[in-house]
Amino acid sequence: MARGGWWAVWAVVVVLSLLLASPVLADDDEDEIPMNFARVRVTATMACSLYATSEECYECVPQLLAQFSPAANASEVWLQLDSEYPIHFKANDGNQTHMFFSHHFGEQGTYALNISTAENGQWTYALDRLEKPYPSWAPVVVMLAIITALFALYGAWKAFWYFHRRNYTRLEDREETEGKPRKNRIISIDAFRGLSLTVMLFVNYGGGDYFYFAHAVWNGLTVADLVFPWFIFLMGTSLPISLKSRASMSKLSLFLKTLQRSVELFVIGLFLNNGYDVAHWRIPGVLQRFGVTFFVVAMIVIYVPKLRFTQIPTDSFERSWSQELVCDILPYMLEYIIVLLITTVFLVVTFALDVPHCGRGYLGPGGIGNNGEYADCTGGAAGYLDKLLLTENHVCNLTR
Numbered sequence: 001m002a003r004g005g006w007w008a009v010w011a012v013v014v015v016l017s018l019l020l021a022s023p024v025l026a027d028d029d030e031d032e033i034p035m036n037f038a039r040v041r042v043t044a045t046m047a048c049s050l051y052a053t054s055e056e057c058y059e060c061v062p063q064l065l066a067q068f069s070p071a072a073n074a075s076e077v078w079l080q081l082d083s084e085y086p087i088h089f090k091a092n093d094g095n096q097t098h099m100f101f102s103h104h105f106g107e108q109g110t111y112a113l114n115i116s117t118a119e120n121g122q123w124t125y126a127l128d129r130l131e132k133p134y135p136s137w138a139p140v141v142v143m144l145a146i147i148t149a150l151f152a153l154y155g156a157w158k159a160f161w162y163f164h165r166r167n168y169t170r171l172e173d174r175e176e177t178e179g180k181p182r183k184n185r186i187i188s189i190d191a192f193r194g195l196s197l198t199v200m201l202f203v204n205y206g207g208g209d210y211f212y213f214a215h216a217v218w219n220g221l222t223v224a225d226l227v228f229p230w231f232i233f234l235m236g237t238s239l240p241i242s243l244k245s246r247a248s249m250s251k252l253s254l255f256l257k258t259l260q261r262s263v264e265l266f267v268i269g270l271f272l273n274n275g276y277d278v279a280h281w282r283i284p285g286v287l288q289r290f291g292v293t294f295f296v297v298a299m300i301v302i303y304v305p306k307l308r309f310t311q312i313p314t315d316s317f318e319r320s321w322s323q324e325l326v327c328d329i330l331p332y333m334l335e336y337i338i339v340l341l342i343t344t345v346f347l348v349v350t351f352a353l354d355v356p357h358c359g360r361g362y363l364g365p366g367g368i369g370n371n372g373e374y375a376d377c378t379g380g381a382a383g384y385l386d387k388l389l390l391t392e393n394h395v396c397n398l399t400r
Contacts, residue, residue: 035136035209038083038105043076044068044115048091048098048123055102056085058219061368065089068115083107083133084211091115091123098123106133136210189238196230203227218365228286235294240301251302258298265291283394284386300338306331353381 033039042050047069051062066077081087086104090097105111110131118124199213203224207213215224246254269287274280309330312323319327329336351361358377364370366378379386386395 033080033108033110036082036084036107036211037080038107038109038111038133040079040081040105040111040113041076041130042066042068042079042113042115044091045070045075046093046115046117046123047071048093048115050089050091050115052081052087052089054082054085054087056082056217056220057369058364059370061372062088062090063368081105083109091125099125101125103127107136109133139208140210186241189234192230193234196227196234199223200227200231218369231290232293235290236297239294239297243298243301254298254302258295258302262291262295262298265294280393282396283390284396296342300335304334304338307333349385350381353384355381355384358384 042065044050049067050065052065053060053062065079068075068077083105086102088102089100091099099115106129109129112128112130114126116124116126202208202213203215207224212222213224214222216222243254249257266288269285269291270281270283272287273282273285307330312327312330313319316324316327350363354360355362355377358374358380362374362377362380364374364377364380366374366376366383368375377383383395
């Protein structure tokens with residue numbers, strides 16, 4: 001990359017860091033509502049209990065928010081509620097539920113919720129906004145606008161520099177510079193890798209407290225959840241290209257080099273998670289999965305032969321439309337078959353294994369999800385096998 005290109009990259013990184021860190025670096029105020037929350041004053045004119053569940057938690061058991069007893073002067077309470085997703089409320093008198101309602105609160109807004117009875121005896125509610133919510137998306141929009149402007153400026157500078165060199169550089173100097181051998185790179189892969197690294201840094205360092213830069217608890221998909229599959233995709237795409245550039249090496253040398261790198265990734269992952277606590281090493285961690293996946297894919301690329309079809313012309317101009325469709329697929333049919341077999345085994349184990357007390361095919365979070373019917377079934381068959389083979393001391397346990 002040219003020198004000016006590096007300045008553009010650093011400018012983007014600095015601006016992104018400042019914008020995303022700004023909510024974190026702001027002065028703390030005890031009365032200020034945290035990001036991703038709203039403040040709600042709830043009042044009730046009768047004795048009742050208020051329950052709620054977030055839409056993010058699929059079919060979860062409603063959790064008690066507050067109990068009201070006007071006779072005991074307990075008719076008002078202030079709550080701090082999630083503003084990321086709609087919240088579903090229900091109110092009951094201890095014997096039966098009288099009212100259901102839902103609302104999506106604005107971030108850092110203040111609301112007043114009043115529960116009362118109408119003249120006909122039915123329960124009703126009134127929800128008013130006391131303070132306007134803060135538009136949390138505004139800094140992100142500004143950030144994207146600045147990035148777009150920086151890239152536009154960089155493109156204009158590149159175009160200017162290109163025409164400047166073309167018009168004012170001596171021909172022999174230009175030929176000498178342009179004649180230097182360049183290392184072949186696939187720019188799309190490099191750009192995608194850079195984007196993935198940038199998002200990964202924001203995710204790992206809090207993402208400015210924006211909820212879409214945090215992992216979904218279980219259901220749903222955020223920007224943070226895309227980082228791992230992006231890197232897996234990049235690894236699978238880059239691996240055949242990398243091995244092709246080492247065609248002069250023997251298969252044994254490639255195997256040993258692949259094994260070394262896989263073991264390094266696995267061991268680094270163990271120590272990055274909790275290397276100080278060997279008794280609770282998290283074995284199926286992120287880098288560990290990278291190491292295992294890298295090794296399996298590399299073995300397939302190195303040792304599975306490519307099929308040759310002499311009836312398909314090598315010149316694209318001589319191929320029929322049907323041959324053009326399959327010319328990039330048929331040589332790798334054995335690899336496709338192996339990948340499909342691995343996927344089939346995974347799906348059969350996931351949906352056919354009868355997990356004790358959980359049945360077959362459960363993929364949920366356990367706990368209060370699915371109305372509490374699968375409280376100890378987190379992860380279904382995958383979670384069961386992890387604990388069975390690795391024991392609970394060596395799998396992810398957020399409560400430890």
